Amino acid sequence: DSGVTQTPKHLITATGQRVTLRCSPRSGDLSVYWYQQSLDQGLQFLIQYYNGEERAKGNILERFSAQQFPDLHSELNLSSLELGDSALYFCASSVSLAALNEQFFGPGTRLTVL
Amino acid sequence: ELKVEQNPLFLSMQEGKNYTIYCNYSTTSDRLYWYRQDPGKSLESLFVLLSNGAVKQEGRLMASLDTKARLSTLHITAAVHDLSATYFCAVGRYGGATNKLIFGTGTLLAVQP
Numbered sequence: 001d002s003g004v005t006q007t008p009k010h011l012i013t014a015t016g017q018r019v020t021l022r023c024s025p026r027s028g029d030l031s032v033y034w035y036q037q038s039l040d041q042g043l044q045f046l047i048q049y050y051n052g053e054e055r056a057k058g059n060i061l062e063r064f065s066a067q068q069f070p071d072l073h074s075e076l077n078l079s080s081l082e083l084g085d086s087a088l089y090f091c092a093s094s095v096s097l098a099a100l101n102e103q104f105f106g107p108g109t110r111l112t113v114l
Numbered sequence: 115e116l117k118v119e120q121n122p123l124f125l126s127m128q129e130g131k132n133y134t135i136y137c138n139y140s141t142t143s144d145r146l147y148w149y150r151q152d153p154g155k156s157l158e159s160l161f162v163l164l165s166n167g168a169v170k171q172e173g174r175l176m177a178s179l180d181t182k183a184r185l186s187t188l189h190i191t192a193a194v195h196d197l198s199a200t201y202f203c204a205v206g207r208y209g210g211a212t213n214k215l216i217f218g219t220g221t222l223l224a225v226q227p
Contacts, residue, residue, distance in 0.1 A: 002156065033214060043202065043217035056214050090156065097213055102147070105157040 003027065004106035006091050012112045018079040021109045025072055025093030031055070032074040033094075033103060034066060038087035049074055050097055081113045116141045118205050120218035127193050128226050135221045137186040137203035145206030146179050146186045147215065150199045157202065161188075193225045 003026035013019055025032050034046040036059075045058035049068035060066075063081075068074045078085060090108045094101040117140040127133050137146070145164055149157040161170045163179035163186060170177050174197065176189045186203055200222045204215040 031213075035215075035217075042219055043204075045214045045216065048214055058214065088154075094213070101213060102159060102162055103213075103215060104159070105149075107156045110154075 002104040002106065004029075004091060004093050004104055006089075006106040006109050008109060009107065010110050010112075012114065013081060014114055015081055015083060017081050017113075018077065019081065019111065021076040021078070021089055021091075021111075023074045023076070023091030023093075023106060025074070025091075026104055029093035029095050029104075030072065031094045031097060031101070032068055032072070033092040034060075034074070034076050035090045035092065035105075036087050037090060037108075038084075041087075043090075046076070055097065078111070083113050086111055086113045116143070116205060116216045118203060118216050118218040120201075120203055120221050122221060123219060124222045124224075126224045126226060127190075129194055130192050132192065133190050135188040135190075135201055135203075135223075137188070137218050139184050139186075139205045139216075142181070142184075143205045146177075147204045147206065148177050148186070148188055149202045149204065151202065151220075152199050160201075190223070193223075195225045195227060198223055198225045 005024045007022045031050045033048045037043045046060040048056040066076045088108045091106045092103040094103045119138045148160040161177040166181040168179045174191045179186045200220045202220045203218045
C-alpha cells in the first residue's frame with residue numbers, strides 16, 4: 001500500500017457524460033500527478049499540481065481539467081466523455097518538486113465509457 | 115521531445131533462465147525508475163537510479179544505468195513464476211517546475227514453469 005488513495009475504484013458511464021476522479025496523496029506529500037493508462041497510448045502523464053498550483057501539463061485533452069485543494073487532495077474532471085477515454089487513471093504523489101523525489105502511485109480508477 | 119523505448123515488448127521465458135530488458139531514452143536525464151505492474155493493479159516502485167553507473171539489486175532483479183549511452187537495463191536472474199508482470203522504465207523529466215515521469219512502452223514478462 002503506497003499511501004495514495006483514489007476513488008472510485010471503478011466507474012462506468014455513457015458517452016457525453018462528466019465524471020470526477022478523486023485522489024488523496026500520501027501524508028506530507030505536496031505534489032500530485034495524474035497519469036492515464038490505455039492500451040493504445042500506454043502510460044501518459046496528464047497534469048501535475050504542487051501545493052495547489054498547476055506545475056506541468058502533458059497530453060491532457062481540453063475536455064479534462066484538474067485541481068488541487070487546500071487539503072492537498074486532487075480531483076480530475078473528465079467531461080463530454082468519448083469511448084476512447086476508457087482507461088485506467090492513476091494518481092501519484094511525491095514530497096516536493098525536487099528531482100530526486102520518488103513518485104508513489106495510487107490503486108487507480110478504471111473508467112469505462114459505453 | 116523525450117522518448118523512452120523498451121525492448122522487448124513481450125518476453126516469455128522459462129523458470130530458471132536469465133534475461134535482460136532494455137530501456138533507451140532520447141535526451142539527457144540522470145534519473146531512471148523501474149516499476150512493476152501486475153494485471154489491473156497499480157505501479158510498484160522497484161528501483162530508482164540516480165547517477166551514471168548506478169547499479170541496484172533486489173532479489174532476482176538487478177537494474178543499471180548508463181547515462182552516456184542513455185540506456186538502462188533490468189536483468190532477471192533465474193526467473194520464477196512470481197516475476198510474471200509488466201515492467202516499465204520511466205525517465206524523470208526535471209525542468210525546474212516539474213518532475214513528471216515519461217514512461218516506456220512496458221515489457222510483459224511471462225515466466226513459464
